[in-house]
Amino acid sequence: MTDLSRRKLILTGLAATAGASGLGVAAHIAEKYGLIPPDHGGIYGPGETLTYAAQRLLTRHSLAREFSRSQISKRPLANEMPPLTEAFKRLQAAGFADWRLSVDGMVDRPTSFSLDQLKSYPSRSQITEVICEEGWSYIAEWIGVPLSHVLNLVGVHSQARYVAYFSIDPDWWESMDMADAMHPQTFLTYGMNGNELPVGNGGPLRMRLPRQLGYKSLKFITHLMVTDSMKKFGKGLGSAEPEAGYAWYAGI
């Protein structure tokens, strides 16, 4: 082995070590600042992580575009959905009087809210767009209570990192990070275009995150759980969608 090739070998080794430890340090810092999504594994993990990290650095506090009343879509599309569950139909028959939203996990005061209770809090409205991953979109006025208001009522622990949210249909559950949970446009929505929220659009209670694709705006919400890790939920990918190949973070 000549001196030159040995030097080359040593330099290559050093560069590789530096590169690997650099990546290690980067991963550690990214984890510390919450830039790693729950679905960071697998072959598409690098892309998901880059997207989520870039968006958290660029758009943590930005506001989704709001539109004027004249831009509201004449016919808001009620997307096709799986058949309503028996539990839903029973509550629907009683006019949703017994619909409850339970909030638990890393909170000081686990609470179960009725719809009337939620409606008694200061209501907010936003005219924002529902954007489906398929490509279509429509604009509507969404009326509800900011999720942050409810979270402040129950007292979220400081080590909380995610809010998992569950539909009455056990197949559908989602989660968001605290940046989105405390975001002023993230609503527990019970009204639309000045009326009750129709069942076809997620009534009586729908999560709205206008900075992410429509599938994060889960319909028929009955349960919120505040947590520091999504590992124990389902396959540990953050929500039901990544188990079907879709991104957990859907702000793109």
Next chain:
Amino acid sequence: MARLGSAQAPLEACVPSSASAVPSTTVVSRHSALVRVTHWIITLCFFALLVTGVEILISHPRFYWGETGTVLTTPLFQLPIPSSRALVPTGYGYVLPDQNGWSRALHFQAAWVVVLTALLYGIFGLFTGHFRRNLLPGKADLSWRALSTTIAGHMRFKRPSEEEAWSYNVLQRLAYLFVIFVLFPFVIWTGLAMSPAFVSAFPATVTLLGGRQSARTLHFFVSLALVLFLVVHVVMICLAGFWSRTRAMITGRTRTHMEQT
């Protein structure tokens, strides 16, 4: 790095003066290592983006203009193809298998790789003079006379002259510049304009295009333009000699007969 950039430099030295017009075959440097590596990475990503883009498109093969659009509104146009979602009225009696999950993941991952690679290429091109030397057409080449001669040659499917083995002709230069500085940035822009989080921080990205659905429609048309470029690019390569041109883009070298000046 310095060596990468200077790969083109010995070219002039290889071109003999008329005094020494002796027929001989010489191997000359054609493409620098960085151009070759980025070319093939971008090629790979382009195919990934194209296939996954088509998969995403068939879940809603309708296009709109403005901010919004659904199956309840009138489309600008609808592609006469079946869809992978039952929601879309296509006239076909069946629904295609839904491939959106992995298609979206691969689409955005390939987009990341292509954007980072293109940044590297762009910085390289500016600092080494690659754009100025290899892609910017000379003043003389831009005259109507010179342009029409080159276009006429292409119209007759004339095989390219020897010198085009080691330098681009004016139409190639204009086409490559258009792809690199117009189509490519525009396809990234129209893509970002569809990201709800990105436009929340940079709303002008989408409002300048006339709305989210306009951005989606434009993204489709720019992609079509890029596919058209790819087709012409490959046809031209086949016409010029598929293996010699492809070899030059892999090994960086090309053989040339130096009897002409």
